[in-house]
Amino acid sequence: MRININFLQTGGVPLTNDLMATIMDAILTYNVLGDLAGNLTIISGCTITGQNVSPGVVIIDGDVLYFEGGTIVSTVYVHTEEFTKTFQDTTDKVLIIKKTVKFGSGATNHNWDDFIRLSTLKELQIELDGKADQTQVDNHEDRLIVLEKKTAPIINGGIVWAWFKPVAEIPAGWKECTNVRGKTIVGWNPNDNDFSTIGNSGGSKTVQLTVGQLPKIKFQYTRTLPWAAGSSGGFGGGGNQFNISTQDTNELGNNTPINIMIPHTIAAFIEPNF
Structure with a gap:
């Protein structure tokens, strides 16, 4: 009007x-x-x-x-x-x-x-002239969709990363994943009972060998036997006889556990906390 x-x-x-x-x-x-x-x-x-x-x-x-x-x-x-x-x-x-x-x-x-x-x-x-047009906005939206997919394991949890700085400097929104302290991470294998359950732990830093784990080995030695049964004894059939007894050899080794750790670098593992 x-x-x-x-x-x-x-x-x-x-x-x-x-x-x-x-x-x-x-x-x-x-x-x-x-x-x-x-x-x-x-x-x-x-x-x-x-x-x-x-x-x-x-x-x-x-x-x-x-x-x-x-x-x-x-x-x-x-x-x-x-x-x-x-x-x-x-x-x-x-x-x-x-x-x-x-x-x-x-x-x-x-x-x-x-x-x-x-x-x-x-x-x-x-200000509007300096803003993004609809095509640019759509492109950013497409990139955000891809970014959301790539970061889904972080947002939803279930991922850990190696952290090579002091634990006290872990950034906000993250925390130490304490259940992997002193451990390596092994890939899941549904066909191997040792590796078929995610979250299970196993292994040790050292191993103590048992007799059954020793390699098969033979020792060669020279033995001296008496004459055949019924002989008069001695090396040449004389009157001297053998004094036969069982003796142990000297012990070898110190029963020290074997270090089976692989070469490594120490890091803390962190996981999302948001």
């Missing part, structure tokens, strides 16, 4: 109630700016210099209001002033209600820090 009122005419303009109602409708149309801007916004002026704010125009609860400015305090309020006039029927009535925003306290207060200065349409257009 667009209203043009041509007051500058000769003959006397009739200031009727209909004309005044039309003027009020035109004025109320400007309050649409309040709905467009949003509550507690600055649409003009209100420049801050040190501890002072210049006059300007603000939006409060959908009303476009003049702000008188002044020394900054924490809250502002809407000051309402009524002007009474004597009508033609000699009765006094409120004709004008003037609302002004001021620093201070009133029936309803608003925090000054909650007010936001709106950018101009030109500034918004310049």
Whole structure:
């Protein structure tokens, strides 16, 4: 709706109630700016210099209001002033209600820090021109989908990484995976009972060999036997006899466990904690 009122005419303009109602409708149309801007916004002026704010125009609860400015305090309020006039029927009535925003306290207060200065349409257009277009947004979305798939083991848990810094420096969102301390990680194999259950532990740093684990070996030695049974004994059949007994050889080895550790580098393992 667009209203043009041509007051500058000769003959006397009739200031009727209909004309005044039309003027009020035109004025109320400007309050649409309040709905467009949003509550507690600055649409003009209100420049801050040190501890002072210049006059300007603000939006409060959908009303476009003049702000008188002044020394900054924490809250502002809407000051309402009524002007009474004597009508033609000699009765006094409120004709004008003037609302002004001021620093201070009133029936309803608003925090000054909650007010936001709106950018101009030109500034918004310049910002929009520098933003990504829909194709770029779609490309970023596709990349995010791929990234989510790649990072799913981290987000959902179940993954550990080697950490080569002190445990005290593990970053936020991560924690040490303590159940792999002093252990290596072996691949899962459903066809081998030793490696078919995820989370199972096994193995040791050393092994103590048993007799059954020793390699097969033979010792060659020279033996001396008496003459055949029924002979008169001795090496040549004489009267000397052998003194036969069983003797143990000297012990070899110290029964020390064998170190079977592979060459390694020490690291802590960390897992997601978010």
